[in-house]
Amino acid sequence: MTERGLLIVLSGPSGVGKGTVRKAIFEDDAVDFRYSISATTRKPRTGEENGKDYFFVSRDEFEEKIQAGDMLEYAEYVGNYYGTPRSFIEKTLASGRDVFLEIDVQGALQVKAKMPEGVYIFLTPPDIKNLRMRLEGRGTDSAEVIEKRVAAAKDELKKMINYNYAVENDVVEKAVDRIKAIITAERLRVSRVIDQITE
Ligand SMILES: Nc1ncnc2c1ncn2[C@@H]1O[C@H](COP(=O)(O)OP(=O)(O)OP(=O)(O)O)[C@@H](O)[C@H]1O
């Protein structure tokens, strides 16, 4: 029987640097896990590609997918739907490959309730002031949306306790190394547990 892949969930407030850190992790050729592309009703930002950054869909399409049970989890965040397509996750894990999700806190906690065996990592900013500066510096959101994202972040930080790990994103390279170390340790732990069961 094929050993199931490991589910790795990177989460945390908007603007903390999840995408930046995830892209840096995937630049490493030795990384062999698959990235789960989310669906969203948000409009693409300059440079974003359908099927690469997100599957960009209409609200009607998204709601049809919810009704059909096609979403492993979904959340409405600052006026748009975001969700994780279920079939990719199930097929990839069943084939023995590890899957990496980068999703918001509401979604991560939904996945954790369904798949507690996953590895749940909360990426945290040095502080809220720094988070706001990152959102402003990114230059992709209006002042109004930034206020909403910062307000959401204050609630999300309180949910850090529900994760297996908290990683500070003070310096991107350091955060990347910390996350890689967690994944290496978790893979070893899971394979050793399976060895003991099958001994
Ligand atoms: N360690 C860091 N130090 C300083 N700036 C950072 C750091 N990590 C990321 N940034 C910057 O912060 C901004 C937000 O990063 P990013 O878009 O990766 O966040 P995110 O958590 O993926 O946001 P969202 O959830 O909204 O997609 C970007 O401009 C990025 O370059």
Ligand SMILES: Nc1nc2c(ncn2[C@@H]2O[C@H](COP(=O)(O)O)[C@@H](O)[C@H]2O)c(=O)[nH]1
């Ligand atoms: N619950 C989910 N949240 C997701 C998913 N994909 C992305 N996100 C999170 O949404 C916010 C906003 O993203 P942005 O691209 O508009 O800045 C951010 O926290 C993302 O991590 C998902 O599939 N499910």
